[in-house]
Amino acid sequence: MQQEAGAPKQKAGAQRRGYHHGNLREALLEAAEALITEHGPDNFTMADACRRAGVSTAAPYRHFEDRNALMEAVCMRAFDGLAAATGGAKAPFEEGSVESILAGGKAYLGFALENPERFRLMFGRNPDLKSRPHVELAGRACFQNLLASVSAFLASRGQSGADPMPLALRLWSLVHGVASLAIDGPMDIIAPGNDPEAIIDESGRAILAAV
């Protein structure tokens, strides 16, 4: 899902050698991730990324069509990270078990807490970003994880043929709500010292038990 332009160049580990940077695309991605982590996606500027990478402000446009294209690349990396986090958390548990589903939800929350600005980039409303097929696909792939778990859960409850979507949406809404409130501040302001994981655990069990 990348190759903007054709020719090979010095690839990995390249340092600035002279006139040419050598690995600017990767350097910009790393700069963007760092700056987004630090200041949030809204305050990210191309100029900042250029300064951090040590190039002129026109250089990025050889590698990314515009600011949003760079954001898109960062966004997709973030989705990969989220999928890895949730997938990894479920691994130790039996597929379709309550524990595995809750572990996935808590990993989703953990990712949001550890990478709040990435999370905002992924789920904030940026119509231009949302409409990019790659981003949409990455999000969909993430959700497949949950759908599969829910299908297995329903099967273990004797509902093999049932549509997993309604239950998956309930669980996703819960977990996403906890994560959003936790990182956007209201939860800390309103109820400092609470435990977001506990909310997922208790409400999640209630929702699963109601099937």
Place this chain on the structure above:
Amino acid sequence: MQQEAGAPKQKAGAQRRGYHHGNLREALLEAAEALITEHGPDNFTMADACRRAGVSTAAPYRHFEDRNALMEAVCMRAFDGLAAATGGAKAPFEEGSVESILAGGKAYLGFALENPERFRLMFGRNPDLKSRPHVELAGRACFQNLLASVSAFLASRGQSGADPMPLALRLWSLVHGVASLAIDGPMDIIAPGNDPEAIIDESGRAILAAV
């Protein structure tokens, strides 16, 4: 010059008569609300608001310290609207009943669906906005509604003294998650044609039943 009868310094419903606008503060607030509704808080610019109000780009700074101060004023109006919507929806039902709590949650969702960009302004991460005491207070006041309902609900279940906070946070997380996913797009993309209200209804009942 031109002026009809000599209404001095018109306060309400004022039209531009000459050098002075007459009611610029209110005009800017209305322009900002319209522009935010149309293009989202991130794409709102002071210059747009000025054009819509028919004044120069320097004029707003006589009424608002900066862009964020204007956003703050819009944000607080939005919190008032949310409080009114949720409070009004609960009114027909007995305080503390399951139906009243669910109605409040659905009204919260309804507000988000009807005013997605306002909702994003209120709950999106804008550290400068969040830290303003007025905004924090408005948000807290909104939450008091829910806390009161949950207290009454617990009392009706024979738990008069219990702390309503944990249950309130579970419900808020659920409703906020549904609203966020519904307006930020993922829900439509992943599961078009679903019914967000049903999620609140079903999960809400499950969470309340687990008390």
Place this chain on the structure above:
DNA sequence: TTCGCCATGTTAGTGTCGCTAACTTGCCTT
């Protein structure tokens, strides 16, 4: 009635940003 204060407008200007155009450099193929 007149006068002048000063709130509320204005124009002009600064620095930053996203992005483009046109030029330059130097790696890689031939």
Place this chain on the structure above:
DNA sequence: AAGGCAAGTTAGCGACACTAACATGGCGAA
């Protein structure tokens, strides 16, 4: 060894947030 072309550069455009200094005119006081 030559030169094509990817990938840098500088310069510049228009938009933005915000400021400074100036202009207007409504209103209260003399």
